[in-house]
Amino acid sequence: MTSDYAVLAEDLTKFYGPRRGIEGLTLGVEPGEVMGFLGPNGAGKTTTIRLLLDFLRPTRGRATVLGLDPRRDKATLHGRIGYLPGELAFPGRERAADLLRFLGDARGGVAWSRVTELAERLDLDLTRPVRAMSKGNKQKVGLVQAFMHQPALLVLDEPTSGLDPLMQQEFLAMVRDARAAGQTVFMSSHVLAEVQQVADRVAIVRDGRLAAVERVESLGRRAVRSVEIHFADPVDPGEFAGLPGVGDVTVSGPVLKCTVDGRLDPLIKAAARHEVVDLLSAEPDLEETFLSFYYHSEGAGDATRAGA
Amino acid sequence: MLPALVRKTWRDDRRALAGWAAGVAAFTVIYTSFYRRFQGAAEMKQDALPKGMLDFLGIADMLSAAGYLQATVFSLIGPLLLLMCAITLTARTIARPEEDGGMELLLVNPVSRRAFAGQRLAATGTAVTAVAAVPWVLLMVIVPAVGMQIPLSRVSAAAFGLVALVWCFTGIAFLVGAATGGRGMVLAVTGAIALATYLANAVSGMAGAWGWLRWLSPFHYFIGTDPLHTGWHPAELLVLVAAGAATTVAGVVLFDRRDIGV
Numbered sequence: 167m168t169s170d171y172a173v174l175a176e177d178l179t180k181f182y183g184p185r186r187g188i189e190g191l192t193l194g195v196e197p198g199e200v201m202g203f204l205g206p207n208g209a210g211k212t213t214t215i216r217l218l219l220d221f222l223r224p225t226r227g228r229a230t231v232l233g234l235d236p237r238r239d240k241a242t243l244h245g246r247i248g249y250l251p252g253e254l255a256f257p258g259r260e261r262a263a264d265l266l267r268f269l270g271d272a273r274g275g276v277a278w279s280r281v282t283e284l285a286e287r288l289d290l291d292l293t294r295p296v297r298a299m300s301k302g303n304k305q306k307v308g309l310v311q312a313f314m315h316q317p318a319l320l321v322l323d324e325p326t327s328g329l330d331p332l333m334q335q336e337f338l339a340m341v342r343d344a345r346a347a348g349q350t351v352f353m354s355s356h357v358l359a360e361v362q363q364v365a366d367r368v369a370i371v372r373d374g375r376l377a378a379v380e381r382v383e384s385l386g387r388r389a390v391r392s393v394e395i396h397f398a399d400p401v402d403p404g405e406f407a408g409l410p411g412v413g414d415v416t417v418s419g420p421v422l423k424c425t426v427d428g429r430l431d432p433l434i435k436a437a438a439r440h441e442v443v444d445l446l447s448a449e450p451d452l453e454e455t456f457l458s459f460y461y462h463s464e465g466a467g468d469a470t471r472a473g474a
Numbered sequence: 475m476l477p478a479l480v481r482k483t484w485r486d487d488r489r490a491l492a493g494w495a496a497g498v499a500a501f502t503v504i505y506t507s508f509y510r511r512f513q514g515a516a517e518m519k520q521d522a523l524p525k526g527m528l529d530f531l532g533i534a535d536m537l538s539a540a541g542y543l544q545a546t547v548f549s550l551i552g553p554l555l556l557l558m559c560a561i562t563l564t565a566r567t568i569a570r571p572e573e574d575g576g577m578e579l580l581l582v583n584p585v586s587r588r589a590f591a592g593q594r595l596a597a598t599g600t601a602v603t604a605v606a607a608v609p610w611v612l613l614m615v616i617v618p619a620v621g622m623q624i625p626l627s628r629v630s631a632a633a634f635g636l637v638a639l640v641w642c643f644t645g646i647a648f649l650v651g652a653a654t655g656g657r658g659m660v661l662a663v664t665g666a667i668a669l670a671t672y673l674a675n676a677v678s679g680m681a682g683a684w685g686w687l688r689w690l691s692p693f694h695y696f697i698g699t700d701p702l703h704t705g706w707h708p709a710e711l712l713v714l715v716a717a718g719a720a721t722t723v724a725g726v727v728l729f730d731r732r733d734i735g736v
């Protein structure tokens with residue numbers, strides 16, 4: 167692979183003593199792309215991000231960020247990255263404005279109008295001491311400092327944690343704007359729904375390993391929906407159980423319940439042989455798909471195959 | 475213009491610094507201004523304490539001006555206060571932000587790891603030096619004012635020794651913090667070294683067989699040369715400065731090599 171990628175991890179591995187943080191991660195993020203980085207607690211998201219920022223040194227493998235080496239080129243690189251820590255804590259007891267002024271100065275000066283504009287967008291009062299802020303407001307300070315110098319790459323560890331739904335939407339709008347401005351975004355999250363709204367691709371890690379990398383559009387096609395059909399007369403479950411994509415078939419009298427993975431056509435054709443009274447189909451719940459495919463080990467093999 | 479990180483470090487430490495400076499100043503002024511009133515009482519105190527005890531406390535004679543100054547400002551409480559100030563403030567350069575999580579936002583500062591560690595220590599080092607120089611500045615005024623018969627160059631030699639001692643322990647504290655990232659580690663290890671070397675110096679002065687121990691003690695290089703009676707001893711002072719410099723460099727190098735915040 168070349169380093170035309172904004173972020174490139176090659177066999178990136180980090181062990182904390184015997185404990186696995188992340189192992190054998192090979193992943194490329196294209197310039198200008200928004201990539202979501204998903205996975206359950208302890209999957210290795212924060213570890214990966216901290217490797218990219220040179221807070222941690224890899225046990226094996228390497229990372230290239232904006233074509234640079236995170237360790238050797240730390241000074242240059244950190245000027246071009248906007249970073250939001252996953253465990254956000256602020257140095258000092260200053261007011262938000264003073265802290266942001268320091269961070270701006272450290273990065274070679276940031277137009278103050280840019281800071282106030284972001285603060286207004288997120289409805290953040292800069293005159294309050296950061297330590298005394300609520301969790302969500304602290305998160306906003308973290309976001310403002312990550313975005314304020316318009317970095318080429320945004321590395322955001324659980325950016326929406328603590329934000330109310332309205333602010334989550336505002337954040338997603340900020341990501342869209344960043345994307346429109348040609349910035350690359352690499353953000354971790356637990357919630358597929360939010361990532362799905364802005365990301366081009368998602369990478370899913372589980373248990374320290376990459377489980378899948380997919381385009382967001384193709385996630386929908388893999389969605390599992392639950393379907394309920396009410397017939398005029400009782401039906402035989404055997405008629406439906408074998409159909410492609412249909413699973414979890416239960417029949418109680420004239421009511422059939424099942425799940426459908428992929429196209430609905432086979433089920434509809436089979437149902438049409440009977441008199442149908444009612445048909446209910448829940449919208450495919452990506453979150454459920456996500457959970458079933460990636461969190462449970464039985465879905466894992468499938469996910470890996472799909473990602474490869 | 476100073477680096478933003480240096481200014482930030484000073485701003486975050488300004489209250490602690492003001493507190494330490496005020497405390498050290500108050501201590502220096504109160505003790506030395508008692509000099510004249512103490513003159514009579516000193517004789518009693520001198521007799522009241524056994525000779526061995528006086529030696530251990532580094533109080534050879536309380537009667538002469540130099541002896542009084544040594545006993546009050548330079549033997550125990552002065553170094554103790556300044557070392558506490560130096561160690562706690564130096565623990566803030568790396569170990570404290572690393573433990574409380576503020577480190578990540580400091581460390582994304584676009585400078586190399588080495589420059590980061592260097593700037594942090596430069597800021598704290600100058601601040602601590604300023605506090606350590608407080609007795610020096612005050613004594614330059616107080617010594618003549620209260621009529622102590624000591625040449626100011628000797629007072630300066632002793633007062634600079636205090637600054638050099640502080641540099642030495644600032645370096646050690648920095649090294650421990652930079653290498654481990656643990657605040658408790660900085661306080662415990664540096665505190666233990668300070669206590670052990672203080673005792674080593676005290677013991678070596680009393681028991682002949684243990685005399686060699688003093689060569690290991692920063693306190694010997696600071697006060698063992700008896701600067702209030704004998705003036706400047708550049709070689710000994712240089713040892714303290716070199717120890718501070720060497721530990722600083724080692725700290726920067728080790729900080730550059732390790733994982734942060736694990």
Ligand SMILES: Nc1ncnc2c1ncn2[C@@H]1O[C@H](COP(=O)(O)OP(=O)(O)OP(=O)(O)O)[C@@H](O)[C@H]1O
Nearest residue numbers: 182185186187206207208209210211212213214736
């Ligand atoms: N400092 C550390 N020392 C030892 N093990 C660690 C350390 N930090 C993380 N780990 C381990 O590494 C693994 C990955 O942790 P990491 O913090 O990267 O997960 P994460 O995906 O960010 O989880 P979360 O969603 O909860 O933030 C976990 O098993 C964790 O226990």
Ligand SMILES: [Mg+2]
Nearest residue numbers: 211212213252
């Ligand atoms: Mg995490």
